[in-house]
Amino acid sequence: MRQRKFISDSGYLALRLIGLALMPVAWLGIKYGFQISDRYLPSPQTVIESLLELDPTILEHIAATAGRLGIGVAAGLVVGIPLGAALYASRALRETMMPTLVSMQNVPPLAVVPFFILWLGFSEVGKFLIVFLAVAINLAMYGVRALAGLEPRFRTMIKSFKVPPGRALRLLFIPYVISLALPTVRYVLSVSVGLVLFSELLGAQLGLGYLIQTARSTFSMALIFGVALFATFLYVIFDLTLVAVWRRAFPWSVS
Amino acid sequence: MGERGSSSADDLKPASDRLPWIRASELTFSYSGNLIFDRLSFCVTSPLVALQGPSGSGKTTLLKLIHDDLEPQAGSVSLDGRTAILILQDDSLLPWLTGAENIAISKSFDPRRIHDPSIMASSEGFLSKRAYQMSFGQRRFIEIVRALGSESEVLLLDEPLNFLDADRRSTIIRELLWQSSHRRVMMSTHYIEDFDGAPVGRVQLVGSAPFRELEIV
Numbered sequence: 032m033r034q035r036k037f038i039s040d041s042g043y044l045a046l047r048l049i050g051l052a053l054m055p056v057a058w059l060g061i062k063y064g065f066q067i068s069d070r071y072l073p074s075p076q077t078v079i080e081s082l083l084e085l086d087p088t089i090l091e092h093i094a095a096t097a098g099r100l101g102i103g104v105a106a107g108l109v110v111g112i113p114l115g116a117a118l119y120a121s122r123a124l125r126e127t128m129m130p131t132l133v134s135m136q137n138v139p140p141l142a143v144v145p146f147f148i149l150w151l152g153f154s155e156v157g158k159f160l161i162v163f164l165a166v167a168i169n170l171a172m173y174g175v176r177a178l179a180g181l182e183p184r185f186r187t188m189i190k191s192f193k194v195p196p197g198r199a200l201r202l203l204f205i206p207y208v209i210s211l212a213l214p215t216v217r218y219v220l221s222v223s224v225g226l227v228l229f230s231e232l233l234g235a236q237l238g239l240g241y242l243i244q245t246a247r248s249t250f251s252m253a254l255i256f257g258v259a260l261f262a263t264f265l266y267v268i269f270d271l272t273l274v275a276v277w278r279r280a281f282p283w284s285v286s
Numbered sequence: 287m288g289e290r291g292s293s294s295a296d297d298l299k300p301a302s303d304r305l306p307w308i309r310a311s312e313l314t315f316s317y318s319g320n321l322i323f324d325r326l327s328f329c330v331t332s333p334l335v336a337l338q339g340p341s342g343s344g345k346t347t348l349l350k351l352i353h354d355d356l357e358p359q360a361g362s363v364s365l366d367g368r369t370a371i372l373i374l375q376d377d378s379l380l381p382w383l384t385g386a387e388n389i390a391i392s393k394s395f396d397p398r399r400i401h402d403p404s405i406m407a408s409s410e411g412f413l414s415k416r417a418y419q420m421s422f423g424q425r426r427f428i429e430i431v432r433a434l435g436s437e438s439e440v441l442l443l444d445e446p447l448n449f450l451d452a453d454r455r456s457t458i459i460r461e462l463l464w465q466s467s468h469r470r471v472m473m474s475t476h477y478i479e480d481f482d483g484a485p486v487g488r489v490q491l492v493g494s495a496p497f498r499e500l501e502i503v
Contacts (some may be wrong), residue, residue, distance in 0.1 A: 190353075191353070206380065
């Protein structure tokens, strides 16, 4: 017998819309209920106006941040996952590289941003490199840990059929890490958004982080609000795209 | 996958009968503090052996010890240097590969090693499917096919007939009987009655752990 639903599908849709509306309603409620000035809590209209006045436009700033984030994360994924698998497969590689990777992973990523800005100036290379290293190192370390827990049935299979290490790396280790890596990839994506914004805040002339820095120096609370909203949207869009692409490209993935 | 007609059939020489091919001496193994085998000694001579015992008694553990996947705390068990393939109950097909690609993981796979041509023919239908899209029975069948067609002197099979339908089960049983004239086979199975009087030796784990001796028929 089918169980009776307490809330219909349309009821859940209504609840979802209410959930989405909660934040803007709270914003407007606090703003107008407590008569808070635009200096501390801008109205939505002020935020939109401040964004429209920008030159270069907000879209150009978003594109700059998205480009740095996208290229850095993509490069980090392409290098980090195979590197983790290779570290697991080769003891020689592990002994050589792990001490450096472990020590680098223990340094808070934000703490190294100023070094990159000082070494590489305002160039794009520094900003890509910051994101790339954060993603690649975290994923490589994750890969080693994931493969250390490789299910015994796969070890038995490799041994039984005498699968050579290179083949095991390509056919088993790399896809195995991919199949489990999505939560870690989403985590490093969120870290990367913070890193890109912070690196732009310290040294850039275009990008959402740069806008926050400019708005802070001119006390433009409306612009800070607007940029924060766009940074959130940017992260959500990247995250949703990543999940969708992952599920489509790796449908066997358990995560 | 190996090409038909391209590989030698060196490993298809008849297995010499009645010489011990598994030797265990004072084998002692415990897992998570539970002693499973206590100074167990035995020899297996029959080329086709069914390993029997209640669920959870240690059949898989014994197969893993024979395959050298587990290390005994004391004593030894050996195949006297013979090469072996172990197929566990948990399927080891890679979900991201097709059936054909999973079979091709075994570089030594050659369909000529499989006596019954209907076995390869009946797997044709799902060789192009990825493993995660196959049913349990299809995955099990591909795993058994891969083992049957691969080079090794010994096959160690943990419940090889599980999840197979009646037709495939009887086909695999016939094939195992044929294979046992060319290489040694040990399998744990709950389908021993399906072998219908065929010459199958039996190694029985009697009672409960720790096992000090096995009943060998």
